[in-house]
Amino acid sequence: MIPNPIAIASANEAKKNLVSGAPLRDLSITGLLIIEPDEPWEKVVVIENCIIENFNCIMVVFKKQVTIRNSHVKAASFHFCYFTGGLIIENCVFDEYLDFNAGGHNLKGNFVTFNNNHFFGFVNFFDCWYNGEIVVKNNVFEKGTNILSKNLLVSFDIPIIIHDNLGELDIESECRIE
Secondary structure, three states, X not given: OOOOOOEEEEXXXXXXXXXXXXXXXXXEEEEEEEEOOOOOEOOOEEEEOOEEEXXXXXXXXXXXXXXXXXXXXXXXXXXXXXXXXOEEEEOOEEOOOEEOOOOEOOOOOOOEEXXXXXXXXXXXXXXXXXXXXXXXXXXXXXXXXXXXXXXXXXXXXXXXXXXXXXXXXXXXXXXXXX
């Protein structure tokens, strides 16, 4: 899926929409869209058919579901983010290294799903703990991932459902050494 946004929004305008609980749809978002770790995020996050220049969330607890669908994300980081309400990333392209380090923590019944995405950079799951269901299917990991690492503290309370992915899934590092 190639997003086809119909409007341009600054990162500040996009953040105002998210803070108000409005979805981000059909937008080309310029600049750094950042969600700060002020307090638990109590709103549903929906991002669909967008192109995002840079999306950065550090130490955010998302109490409601986060959905990123049919979007192109040039740069992003979800360092230390807890997705207690679940996370869906579907039909997306990520251009660079993507970090979920020390995150996860979805509650039972709140799925984390990576479906039909293309990751051009390494995807880091070091020290992630998934309390609920996680599904990883039909993705391309160009530079690999450590989601199935045996030594990097990636843990699953419920066995991971993982199939039909391309790329190395068990790299024992936080990046691909070339």
